[in-house]
Structure formats: structure tokens, C-alpha cells
Amino acid sequence: MLIDSIGKSFRKTIIAGNWKMNKTPSEAKALIEEIAPLVKDAKCEVVCCVPYVDLATAIEAAKDTNIKIGAENCHWAESGAFTGEISTAMLKEIGVEYVVIGHSERRQYFGETDETVNKRTKAALAAGLKAIVCVGELLWERECNITKEVIARQIKLDLWDVSVEELKNVVIAYEPVWAIGTGKTATAEQAEEVCEFIRVCLNGLYGLEAAQGVTIQYGGSMNENNAAELLMKPNVDGGLIGGASLVAEKFASVVGATDFDY
Ligand code: 13P
Numbered sequence: 001m002l003i004d005s006i007g008k009s010f011r012k013t014i015i016a017g018n019w020k021m022n023k024t025p026s027e028a029k030a031l032i033e034e035i036a037p038l039v040k041d042a043k044c045e046v047v048c049c050v051p052y053v054d055l056a057t058a059i060e061a062a063k064d065t066n067i068k069i070g071a072e073n074c075h076w077a078e079s080g081a082f083t084g085e086i087s088t089a090m091l092k093e094i095g096v097e098y099v100v101i102g103h104s105e106r107r108q109y110f111g112e113t114d115e116t117v118n119k120r121t122k123a124a125l126a127a128g129l130k131a132i133v134c135v136g137e138l139l140w141e142r143e144c145n146i147t148k149e150v151i152a153r154q155i156k157l158d159l160w161d162v163s164v165e166e167l168k169n170v171v172i173a174y175e176p177v178w179a180i181g182t183g184k185t186a187t188a189e190q191a192e193e194v195c196e197f198i199r200v201c202l203n204g205l206y207g208l209e210a211a212q213g214v215t216i217q218y219g220g221s222m223n224e225n226n227a228a229e230l231l232m233k234p235n236v237d238g239g240l241i242g243g244a245s246l247v248a249e250k251f252a253s254v255v256g257a258t259d260f261d262y
């Protein structure tokens with residue numbers, strides 16, 4: 001197989017919490033302060049992606065720690081008449097480093113399409129943010145055996161016109177929609193199969209060297225019990241964690257699961 005495991009040791013392992021619509025600013029401060037000492041010796045990049053109104057507080061609380069702060073979305077326009085939206089410049093100015101784009105909940109409930117995911121991704125990268133671009137198939141699509149077609153299409157469209165240089169600031173999160181918040185984790189083999197396929201797609205679009213450098217996370221009911229098995233797979237370079245990221249010990253334990261010799 002062209003995509004082997006050699007690249008894993010060179011790639012950045014990233015564990016990111018996606019808090020979704022949870023935690024007020026004061027709760028965010030408390031949670032970051034609880035997480036910080038538990039992950040201070042992490043062998044991976046640790047990111048907390050938090051609601052917009054929590055960002056400033058979270059950035060302040062994470063100052064002098066190894067925790068990076070991310071947003072959960074951004075708009076593609078520089079400014080203008082987009083009521084309720086937040087621009088990349090607004091995020092940059094307050095010190096946000098990462099932004100989640102195209103999460104399945106945004107696609108499912110807020111009409112996000114591959115076209116808007118692509119626009120947001122390009123805007124984030126142009127602003128110097130690191131984009132965590134989410135892809136994943138619905139249960140029905142998996143049952144119809146079109147997972148790879150769905151993923152290939154999302155990767156191609158979501159990264160349309162993203163340069164090989166910009167790709168260095170892209171993280172792909174593979175989140176099978178049927179595994180999100182359901183307690184149903186993809187098996188480590190299922191996760192590896194699709195993460196490897198994502199790298200094959202990236203190889204086709206950007207070449208092997210660039211493809212080998214991209215961090216590919218798994219997300220979907222990942223927790224302190226299943227993280228190690230998933231993270232040991234050659235093409236699973238991290239996790240995007242929902243529910244378990246809201247409990248300091250659980251999140252820290254997922255971070256700790258990246259600490260192995262590969
Ligand atoms: P859960 O870990 O709660 O399944 O959520 C996964 C997710 O959607 C992360 O973005």
C-alpha cells in the first residue's frame with residue numbers, strides 16, 4: 001500500500017475538544033483551569049474548541065498553559081451584513097488558533113454544504129487560522145456502501161482551491177455521523193480504513209509528501225476507554241472529542257492515550 005505507517009511519527013498528534021453548545025464563560029474558565037494541570041506534560045497538541053462567547057475567557061484561562069483555543073465555526077466574508085456571524089479577523093484578534101469547520105451538526109441543522117465549508121476553510125486559512133475540517137458519512141450512506149464516494153467528494157470539494165502550502169494548516173477530522181453522540185464508536189479498524197482512505201485522497205490531490213504531513217483525527221464517541229486503540233492506528237493522528245471533552249479527567253485521559261512509542 002502506498003500510504004504506509006511511516007509518516008505517523010512525523011505528524012503532529014492533536015487532541016481537540018469540541019465543546020459544542022456547552023459551558024458558559026465562567027464554566028469555561030473553571031473547566032480550562034481543571035484541564036490545564038492534567039495535560040501539562042502532554043505529548044500531543046491539546047486544543048479546546050469552545051462557543052464564541054467563551055473564547056476570550058478561555059484564551060485568558062489558557063494563557064501560560066499548553067492548551068490552544070479554537071472556535072467552532074467562522075464566516076468567509078471579511079465583514080458585512082451577515083447577522084449572527086463571526087469573521088476570521090475577529091477570531092484572530094483575540095488569539096484564537098484553531099477553528100472547526102463543517103461539523104456534521106452544522107451540515108445537518110444549519111444548512112452547511114461542501115461549498116460553504118470550502119469558503120469558510122479558505123477564509124480561515126487566509127487569516128492564518130488552523131482549520132479542522134470535518135468529513136464523515138451518514139449511517140445510510142455506510143449501509144449503501146458509498147462511504148468512500150462520500151468522503152472523496154467531501155475532501156475534494158471542501159479543500160477545493162486550497163494550496164499545498166495552505167494544507168499545512170489543515171487538520172481533517174473523520175467523524176462518521178452515526179458515531180457522534182450515540183455511544184457507537186467506529187471500531188479502530190473502521191476508523192483506520194477511512195482515515196487511510198482520506199490520506200489516499202490527499203495523495204491524489206497534493207502528492208505523497210503533503211499527504212503524509214496532514215493530521216487526520218477520528219471523532220465520534222471517542223473517550224478514555226477506546227482512545228488508545230484508535231490512536232495506535234497508523235492513520236489516526238488524533239481525536240476530535242465531544243462529550244468526553246467536557247469532563248476534565250476524561251479529556252486528560254484521552255490526551256494521555258497519545259503517549260506511546262510508535
Ligand atoms: P461525541 O464525542 O460526543 O460523540 O462527539 C463527537 C464530535 O462530534 C466531536 O466533534
